[in-house]
Amino acid sequence: MGTVKIVVMGAKGRMGQTIAQLVQADPALELVGVMERGGGTAGLECFNCVFGSDLDVVLPQLPGAVLVDFTSPESSVRTAQACAVHGNPMVCGTTGLTADQQAQMADAAAKAPVLWAPNMSVGVNTLLKILPELTRILGEAYDIEVMEIHHNQKKDAPSGTALKLAECLAQAREWDLKETATCCREGIIGARPQKEIGLQTLRGGDVVGVHTVYFLGPGERIEITHQAHSRTTFAQGALRAAKWLASQKPGKLYGIGDIL
Incomplete structure (x- = not known):
């Protein structure tokens, strides 16, 4: 298996920054995209990769790249729906999803590989x-x-x-x-x-x-x-999940237990 391409949603947040740094330090991964919702993209150019706030613009440029998301329930659901449209795998570690939002994630997982876990440890x-x-x-x-x-x-x-x-x-x-x-x-x-x-x-x-x-x-x-002891624990778990998910097929909402 070659290098796994990664897109980080919420790259200016604490978790997003940690994930982006770990991707850049891992020779098995390649940071190909960073994103922020709501147009707050100032500063993202420093990552030296594709950046933006519109999934419908960014994802078509990065086919097959795995999107990693630790944002908010509403944002994560919208991101999963966009991944389903464009066929990008998605690893989501957002907590606080309602039963309805989890069902929407499962719907997206029928069209693109999606792994959701409230704890990536x-x-x-x-x-x-x-x-x-x-x-x-x-x-x-x-x-x-x-x-x-x-x-x-x-x-x-x-x-x-x-x-x-x-x-x-x-x-x-x-x-x-x-x-x-x-x-x-x-x-x-x-x-x-x-x-x-x-x-x-x-x-x-x-x-x-x-x-x-x-x-x-x-x-x-x-x-x-x-x-x-550190957010790095969750970021490392998410990237382990991304490496695994890159070769999976849609059809179910995956969890960390599927990897273990």
Whole structure:
């Protein structure tokens, strides 16, 4: 397989800059395009590649290039739809997508290869594979809680990763997360229901991301924590996904689990 060509959406943002720098440092990748939505392209010329804000102008110049996107739910959906039109693969790490927006991503994936994951970390996605088995082994005598901490600029809560972890835990219990998730406790709420998964959110400072799953049982407690120390972790995961996705076909909305 030759060099994989990469287009970075949101190249002036923190994640976009990190991704662009990693692409330029990787001989297996080539940075062929950088983009910003809304016309804010000043400064993009320094990347020495195609740049712009209009996907319908940029993507036809870069057939087959993999677009990497960590922006906003609305922007990511529009980008996926444009990739579907032009046939470019897309790796999306945007969090906070609604069920309807996820369905729109899946629709785009029917026409172009699309991989979406609320967390690109190999470690988190490994947890998603092993937590269901641990949940089944421990049984329903163990209450499950999820806590997440992020920086003070994060807009969505609970984080997409916390929701994904809770979803896999609920599925292991054969529960519907919408019916069993509790994101806030206040006042005299009574005893904790047995059929419940708590999701608690902390925000502050410049924390990249911490997620802890608690199994609280009779006489003991198990805590499993994943800490992301740098955004580079997510950028590296996204570029690993891009290398894999470049040779895939459309037809399903891929996730990191497909790579692992």
